[in-house]
Amino acid sequence: MTEQTSPSPKTTTDDIIIARDVHKWFGELHVLKGINLTVKTGEVVVVFGASGSGKSTFIRTINRLEHHQRGEIIVDGIAMTNDIRNIAAIRSEIGMVFQSFNLFPHLTALENITLAPRKVKKLARSEADAIGMKLLERVGIPEQAHKHPAQLSGGQQQRVAIARALAMNPKIMLFDEPTSALDPEMISEVLDVMQSLARDTGMTMICVTHEMGFARAVANRMVFFDHGEIVEIGTPKEIFEEPKQERTKQFLSQILH
Amino acid sequence: MTAESIRPPRTVIGPIAWLRENLFSGPISSIITIVLGALLVWVAIQVGQWALTEARWNVVSNNLRLFLIGQYPADQAWRLWAAMAVLSVLAGASAGVHGLASRMLAVTLSAIQLLLAVLMLFSPIGITAVAAYAFNAAIVWVAMVAGFRGLVPRRPLGWAWIVSLPLTFYLVSGFAGTPLESISSNVWGGLLLTVLLAVVGIVLSFPLGVILALGRRSELPVLRILSTGYIELIRGVPLVTILFMADIILPLFLPGEWRLDRIARAMGGITLFSAAYVAENVRGGLQAIPSGQIEAAHALGLGGVQTNRYIVLPQALRAVIPANVGLFISLLKDTTLVTIIGLLELLGISRAVLAQSDSFGASLEVYVFIAAVFFVLSYAMSQASYRLERALGVGTR
Numbered sequence: 001m002t003e004q005t006s007p008s009p010k011t012t013t014d015d016i017i018i019a020r021d022v023h024k025w026f027g028e029l030h031v032l033k034g035i036n037l038t039v040k041t042g043e044v045v046v047v048f049g050a051s052g053s054g055k056s057t058f059i060r061t062i063n064r065l066e067h068h069q070r071g072e073i074i075v076d077g078i079a080m081t082n083d084i085r086n087i088a089a090i091r092s093e094i095g096m097v098f099q100s101f102n103l104f105p106h107l108t109a110l111e112n113i114t115l116a117p118r119k120v121k122k123l124a125r126s127e128a129d130a131i132g133m134k135l136l137e138r139v140g141i142p143e144q145a146h147k148h149p150a151q152l153s154g155g156q157q158q159r160v161a162i163a164r165a166l167a168m169n170p171k172i173m174l175f176d177e178p179t180s181a182l183d184p185e186m187i188s189e190v191l192d193v194m195q196s197l198a199r200d201t202g203m204t205m206i207c208v209t210h211e212m213g214f215a216r217a218v219a220n221r222m223v224f225f226d227h228g229e230i231v232e233i234g235t236p237k238e239i240f241e242e243p244k245q246e247r248t249k250q251f252l253s254q255i256l257h
Numbered sequence: 258m259t260a261e262s263i264r265p266p267r268t269v270i271g272p273i274a275w276l277r278e279n280l281f282s283g284p285i286s287s288i289i290t291i292v293l294g295a296l297l298v299w300v301a302i303q304v305g306q307w308a309l310t311e312a313r314w315n316v317v318s319n320n321l322r323l324f325l326i327g328q329y330p331a332d333q334a335w336r337l338w339a340a341m342a343v344l345s346v347l348a349g350a351s352a353g354v355h356g357l358a359s360r361m362l363a364v365t366l367s368a369i370q371l372l373l374a375v376l377m378l379f380s381p382i383g384i385t386a387v388a389a390y391a392f393n394a395a396i397v398w399v400a401m402v403a404g405f406r407g408l409v410p411r412r413p414l415g416w417a418w419i420v421s422l423p424l425t426f427y428l429v430s431g432f433a434g435t436p437l438e439s440i441s442s443n444v445w446g447g448l449l450l451t452v453l454l455a456v457v458g459i460v461l462s463f464p465l466g467v468i469l470a471l472g473r474r475s476e477l478p479v480l481r482i483l484s485t486g487y488i489e490l491i492r493g494v495p496l497v498t499i500l501f502m503a504d505i506i507l508p509l510f511l512p513g514e515w516r517l518d519r520i521a522r523a524m525g526g527i528t529l530f531s532a533a534y535v536a537e538n539v540r541g542g543l544q545a546i547p548s549g550q551i552e553a554a555h556a557l558g559l560g561g562v563q564t565n566r567y568i569v570l571p572q573a574l575r576a577v578i579p580a581n582v583g584l585f586i587s588l589l590k591d592t593t594l595v596t597i598i599g600l601l602e603l604l605g606i607s608r609a610v611l612a613q614s615d616s617f618g619a620s621l622e623v624y625v626f627i628a629a630v631f632f633v634l635s636y637a638m639s640q641a642s643y644r645l646e647r648a649l650g651v652g653t654r
Binding site: 063064065088091092094095096098100102103104105106115116119120148161164165168 | 547549550552553554555556557558559560563567568571572575649650
């Protein structure tokens with residue numbers, strides 16, 4: 001690979017996500033105005049900012065749920081182009097968890113998890129079921145395997161969704177406001193799963209969230225979005241204790257009361 | 258949680274109290290109840306009197322064979338019984354293996370054949386036919402138990418269904434120069450033809466409609482324009498017109514040596530007509546799928562075809578079961594329109610029966626009988642749809 005040609009192979013192989021000058025418009029609306037962000041393998045990055053600041057749109061460009069119109073995105077050495085094979089290759093490296101869970105309502109919890117391994121990776125049902133049950137145990141709800149999503153609580157649904165994303169064995173997990181749609185008493189069960197994922201497996205994670213306790217506990221870096229731009233990047237300590245930008249201070253004072 | 262939970266108050270009331278509450282709650286309500294009640298009783302007496310004393314039901318029973326199979330030769334009727342036996346065994350076995358909705362289909366098939374057997378008891382068709390249909394009704398259950406006990410392998414059962422199509426077709430129509438002589442479709446008629454047109458129409462128009470619905474939402478402009486154009490064109494034309502076109506105009510365009518069977522033309526017309534409506538129903542279901550479902554599928558790495566097959570279509574088709582069954586019920590009844598191109602399905606054959614001198618003046622009896630047959634079939638379909646909805650959890654998950 002690049003080891004021979006690049007003078008500093010360490011930095012290039014460690015950077016699993018590279019976004020350079022990423023722009024995106026919804027019609028006339030300029031929603032991403034030149035985003036530059038590099039994420040290292042094993043890093044946990046928390047993205048926060050007001051609604052409409054482009055933070056969700058940005059993480060959705062990383063697995064091509066939205067496509068960017070300018071700039072470049074490179075995931076694990078694969079450049080994001082319009083080539084459908086590139087997109088498929090990138091998606092196979094990335095798991096995603098959504099705000100509204102997006103579980104498949106016609107399938108049981110276990111079937112939700114095993115569908116992609118069976119149909120995309122062509123695993124046998126027994127093999128996929130074994131993986132699925134292991135993941136359900138990991139998120140703490142093996143006894144719910146044969147229930148449909150409508151029979152589960154919000155927290156349980158989101159944990160199934162996390163297990164579903166993990167079933168494809170991704171290198172990167174994207175979390176798009178995973179706890180925003182949950183009742184307050186269910187938030188911690190989901191955060192606990194995410195926390196153990198970050199601590200125990202060293203998964204590379206980008207989380208759009210306003211759970212500042214979670215950010216403080218596990219984030220390596222925090223990224224503050226405002227009006228389609230990255231305003232500030234820093235460690236949780238830097239962001240909470242000595243934010244450099246006025247906009248960051250203002251926003252934090254609003255959400256931390 | 259310190260308060261002790263108590264039982265809800267009783268809401269069940271006695272029959273007298275029910276009457277008072279629902280039928281005689283005030284002077285106006287009481288008057289309406291009495292007047293309507295009297296009217297209902299009077300109608301019931303009139304209808305009952307006619308049905309039990311005046312009506313000449315023998316016109317129906319004497320011509321039962323015509324109503325059921327038209328001019329299909331009586332000495333070949335055993336081929337129909339055999340075809341029904343094949344379907345009965347398969348339906349029963351599927352019901353035992355898969356349960357759920359297929360069980361409803363099997364039970365319906367059994368009940369209708371039992372009903373036919375009972376009807377035939379009162380007709381000159383003969384005891385052999387009665388026995389054949391009673392036998393068929395019974396083997397549905399035998400096959401179901403066998404399937405339930407795990408005696409029927411799954412995969413061969415699927416193949417058996419596929420093989421059964423040409424087999425039953427061969428049984429019914431035969432082929433010149435083979436042990437089963439060819440029976441021209443010109444003589445197929447009555448309920449046989451009605452059911453044949455409806456089943457073929459439903460089975461073929463459903464997949465065609467799904468393809469058209471997907472085509473209409475395709476990102477490829479050619480596919481989208483063709484699908485949309487087809488759907489709008491067909492929906493703008495009455496079925497009668499399409500049947501005339503299929504019957505009269507189509508052969509004019511085809512080379513002389515291409516002679517498409519008359520019934521096949523009618524089947525084609527019905528299928529093409531119905532597919533456009535299926536497509537619009539299915540499109541409604543497709544639109545109801547939240548975009549998050551498709552995003553989640555894409556994020557998992559499922560491709561476009563896989564997303565449609567495993568995520569979108571299962572949910573969309575389930576959501577449109579009530580609409581599609583409604584459509585298929587009206588398709589069943591619309592098969593009566595083939596009378597105008599000279600095919601003698603159930604309604605057409607009844608006019609032929611009424612033209613006979615000894616059935617003079619018995620049109621009411623005949624039409625009541627036809628109406629009852631259509632009602633039984635339509636009701637069975639709508640019940641099957643409710644069972645299917647409940648089995649698939651429509652509206653609950």
